[in-house]
Amino acid sequence: MESIVTRYARKDDISIAYQVFGGSNIDLVFVPGFISHIDNYWDEPNLARWLRRLGSFFRVLMFDKQGTGLSDRNGKLPGMDERMDDVRTVMDAQGIEKASLFGISEGGSLATLFAAHHPDRTQALILYGAFAQFTSWFPTEEALKGLFDYIDNGWGSGESLPMFAPTMKDDLAFKQWWGKFEKLGGSPGAVKALMRMNSQIDITDILQSVNVPTLVIHRKNDVTVSSKGGRLLAERIPNARYLELSGIDHLPMVGENSDRIIDEIANFLTGKWQPAETERILATVLFTDIVNSTRLAAEIGDRQWRDILEHHQTIVRRELDRFRGNEIDTAGDGFFATFDGPARAIHCARAIRDVVSGSGIQMRAGLHTGECEMIGGKVGGIAVHIGSRVMHEANPSEILVSSTVKDLVAGSGLSFHNRGKYILKGIPDKWRLFTVESNV
Template sequence: MMPRTQYAKSDDVHIAYQVYGKGSKNLVLVPGFISQIETYWEQPNWAKWLERLGQFTKVAMFDKRGTGLSDRGVAVPDMDKRMDDIRAVMDAAGMDTAYVMGISEGGSLASVFAAYQPQRCEGLILYGAFARFESWFPTKEALEELFEYAEDNWGSGTALPLFCPETGDEPSFQEWWGKYERTGASPRDLIEIMKVNSQIDITDILPSIKAPTLVLHKTKDALIDIEGGRTLAQMIPGARLVEFSGRDHFAFMGNERDEILVEIEEFVTGAKPKPVFDRVLAAVVFTDIVDSTAIAQEFGDEQWHTRLEQHNALVREQIREFRGQEVKSLGDGFLATFDGPGRAIHCAKAIGEVVSKLGLRVRIGVHTGEVEIAANDVRGIAVNIAARIAELGDGGDIVVSRTVKDLVAGSGLDFESLGRKKLKGLSEEWHVYRAL
C-alpha cells in the first residue's frame, strides 16, 4: 500500500515526502535526477523492492525541490539548498540520524550531506552513483541529445532502453516510464536541472566523509559507468564496493535486485538476512536447445556464441511478453515461472517459433505446482518435475503434465497423450502430453 504523501517545509519551499517501514533503523532515500514518489508505487518491481526495503528499515523518501510533487518553478537549487531539503525531511519524519542512500545523481547529494552533516549520517549507501558528471554524460554531445529528447519526446518513455537495455523495450514498462517523466519534471525544468547537474564534481569532498560507506554498482551499468562507482569507493575512506552483474541501471530491475537488498540489509542491520522462502503456485517452464553440443562443434566457438546470444535475447523477449519471470539461464536453456499455465504454454509456443528462425530446435517442459521462492531461485518438487518432463521431448516439442492439461481445459489448446512415463528421480509415473 502506498504511504501517505506529506510536506516538509525547507525555508519557504514545500518538499513532498513519504515515510513507511517497520525497521528499527532509519533510512533516507535520495532520488536521482527526477522523481515522483507516488508514481514509484505504480511500477510493480519498484513497489516490491521498496516494500522489501521497509521490512528492515524505516524509510523516508522525497522529491527534490523543483521535481515531482515538491514545489515546482523554484530557482534551480545548489547543493546547500538540497542538503537543507534532506534535513527538513528528516526533521519532519522524526529522524535525528539515519542511513542516507543516494541513487544515481542523488548519490552526489547524499555524499555531500554525509560530509557536511556527519552527526546526522549513520552510514552512507551509494547506488549507481558517481563523483563526476562525466561518468553519466561523458561528452557534451551526449547531453545535447538528452536536451533534444526533452524538447521533442519528453513523456513518451522511449528513452527507457538507455536506462534499462535488458528490459526497457517492454511496452507497459515504457508507458510507466513516460508517466514518470511527465510527473517528475517538465521539459524546461529538466533541461535547467541537468545544466546544473552537469557541473557536479565532488571528488574534493570525498576524503572528508567519515561515515561508514557502502558503494553498490552494476559492472556493466548502461547509464553510469562503473568507474564512477569505483572512484567513489577509492576516495571515500574505508568504503566498501560491491559490484553486480546486469546492465539495467535501476536497482529494482534484473536478477540482481534481491542481492542488492541483501547487501543493504547487512550494512544497515549488521547481519545478512536469512533466506526467505515463499511458497506459491506457479507454472514452471524449462527450455533446452536440442543437440546443443553437436551444433556448437559444427558452428565453432565464435559463431555458436553469437547464435546463443541471439537465442537468449529472443527467449527473454518472449518471457517478458507473456508476463513470465526469468529465474535463471541454464547455459543452453532457461528456467522461468508464470502465474498461469495457459500463458506458460503460449510462451513456450512462441519461443519455439522464434528460435526456429535461428536454425535451432528447443524442447520445453511445463508443469504447475507449488514452488519455494528464495532470492533469485525457485525450488521444490514442481521444478524437478518440469525439468524431467522437458527431457522427454524432441526438437520442437512442448511436453506438459496432466495437471497443466487439466487446468487449461476450455482454452482451445490441443494435446496429444504420450502416456504414463517414469520420471528420473521420482517414484511415481506421470501422465504427460504433447502440446499441439
C-alpha cells in the same frame, strides 16, 4: 505494509513532499536520482515490490527534491546547499536525528555531500549507480546533447528507457509507466535546466572528508553511469566498501541482482560496525577582514575607530545569523566562520561586503571547503589555513574562493572569474583561485 501517505515538510516558503513506510527501528533516507515522483513509484509493480521489500528491513523516508515530483517549484532549481537542506528538512519533519542515507545516481552525490557535512546526522552512507564527476554519466557534450534532443522531441514518450533500463525496453506496460514518470518528474524545460546544473557536479575533492561507514554498489556494465564512477567513489572515501554486481540496468529495481542490492544494504546496515567518530567534518570556512584597518585607525583616532569596529561586528554577526554561519573566532576587525554549504557562505560574504561598503570601509573575504578538525569546540586543520591564505590574496572588496568551492556550487547561479594559480604560504602545490562575480 501500512497505507502510504504523502506528507509535506516546510522549508521557508517551500514544501517538500515525502513518504515514510516500513516498520523497522533503522531509519533509511532514500535520496532519489535527478527526477522522482513518490506517488507514481507505487504504480509500477516492480518498483512497488522492491520498495516494500526495502521497507521490510528499514523505516524508509523518501522524498521529491524541490523542483521535481510533488515538491514545490519556486521558479529556479535549487543548488547543492538547498538540496542538502531538503534532506535535513524531511528528517526534521519526522523527528529523525540520525539516519543512514541511500543515494541513487545523482542522489548519490547529494547524499555524499550531506554525509561529509553532517556526520552527526549520518549513521552510514550507501551509494548505488552514483558518481563524483558528471563525466561518469555523460562523458562528452555530444552525449548530453543527445539527451537534450530527446527532451525537446520525445519527453514523456518513454523512449528514453534504453538509456536507463535496457532489459525493460520491450515491456510495453513498463515503458508506458516510464513515460508518465518522465512527465510527472519534471517538465522538459526544468529537466534540461536540471541537467545543465548537474553537468557541473564534481565532488572529488571532498570524498576524503566522508567519515561514516560507506558502501558503494555498482553494476559492472551500467549503461547510464560508468562503473568507473563507482570505483572512484570507493577509492577516495576512506574505508569504503565497493561491491560490483553483474548487470546492465541503471534502475535498481529491475534487471539482474535487483533483490541482491537490498540484501547487501541490509547486511551492511545490520552488521556489527561501530559508528564513526565525528571529530572531523566537512565545512566551508570564511575569513574576512577590513582592508588597511591599521592605517584607517591611525587616521581617525581610537574612539571613532572603536565605533566603526563595533558597527562592523554587528553587521557581520547579523549576516552570519541570517545565512546560518557559525562564528568561530574574531580578532580585531577579522572574522573566521564556518558554514555547512559553500553557496550559503558566498552569499553571506557578499551581503557583508555590500552592507559595510556603505560605511565607507572596504572588506575582503576568502573561502575554502575542506575537512576540518573539531577540538574542544575549536576548528582547525589544513582547510582552515587554506581559507586564511586565500583571503590574504584577495583585493579590496573582493570575495576570493578556492577551486573546491567553485566546483561545489553547481546550480547556485553564482558566477566566477578565474584569477589564476597561486602559491599559498605554507600550503603545498599551487592553488587555482576565483573571484565571485558581482552580477548575481
